[in-house]
Amino acid sequence: MPYQFEFGWLAEYWPQILSGIGVTARLILIGGTLGLLLGIACAWMRSLGPKGLRWPVAAYVELIRNTPFLIQLFFIFFGLPGLGLQLDAMTAAYLAMILNLGAYACEIVRAGIEATPRGQFEAGASLAMSRFETFRHVVLVPSLQRIWPALASQVVIVMLGSAVVSQIAAQDLTFVANFIQSRNFRAFETYLVSTLIYLVLAVLLRRAMILVGAAIFPKRRAA
């Protein structure tokens, strides 16, 4: 007998699915925002900051970029209590996402900063701007504008990667899917539906990033 698909369970479990979507959205909203800020701070330290800070930041970036997110998560959630730092699942998930995105964002933002022509720094200085003002107004904003598409892609990748936090029992969309399929024994249908939801979330997130970009960056003037 061929397999009969069955989606009747959707009505019953819809509230749980919505709450799972809510958790995933919260993770990427907070993790994404703080991760970007961390990335910008690290990019500043690596390209313009004091010499002593450069190699620790470089080590952090390389370590994160060359290990799986799952292991970073496990290390934070299961490993850190060994050092006396006990975190609940959601806090560990936030922390892992912030640290992960921070490292990738650092490299992306740094590429933008390093593409800034030398003359821009000098122009800022000649307007009597402090080093910080020059960085903020003259270097950072145009840099971010340049690399915004790459940053948007990275945020989407991190959102999709967040499916893994279900493994430390943070109750995101994947966690809910695991729960539902253990009740209805309709694993394929359940994961199919949640995969499609992730697809929609990814599309929406990409749109949102473009809108945010349009809102915070000045329109490029025609030359």
Add this chain to the structure above:
Amino acid sequence: MTEFTTWDILRNLLLAARWTVVLSLVSFIGGGLIGLLILSSRISKRRAPRIFAKGYIELFQGTPLLMQLFLAFFGLGLFGVNVPAWLAAGVALILWSAAFLAEIWRGCVESIARGQWEASASLGMGRLQQMRHVILPQALRIAVPPTVGFSVQVVKGTALTSIIGFTELSKAGTIVTNATFQPFTVYGLVALIYFALCWPLSKSSQILERKLNVAHRGH
């Protein structure tokens, strides 16, 4: 209670890391082959294959790898066969890598100047000949650094297969933790082994990129 030395832990992790390496190789090579197929339909002159390839890439890049693994694991099971974890893991990772590699390579092919196509067409070359003699040799040079860079993503991606029960490095980490109750040491070592696998790949990708840029500037 048995005492475990750090060497006991490391030895077991390294044994499991062999499976991470094997799965990475299989996924990367298989993904490359299927990626070539997807690439050729993505840049095809006809509309239908182009739309299919575009949809394929969007689908695999727009959904979590973990979900793809679940779907492969339970989806293959729908055919009434008992699916071993390694099979589902291999299938999902190959299809996933194919999407990313096709998209990377498309960028490389499209970066070849329009005039190259026109020049080779004016020499009376067919599309296959154009690809074989003019476009691919040039695109290949540009493609090497990002392709090597993507292999890092593949190695890291294999970690997720532990969740559907394939025993590789990450799964071994969980098993060893459950035996030794030393999560800090075990996951620390697991991370270091991944780092030892991935960092040389990342570094060589960067070096290749720099070399290629120098070559470009020379022209």
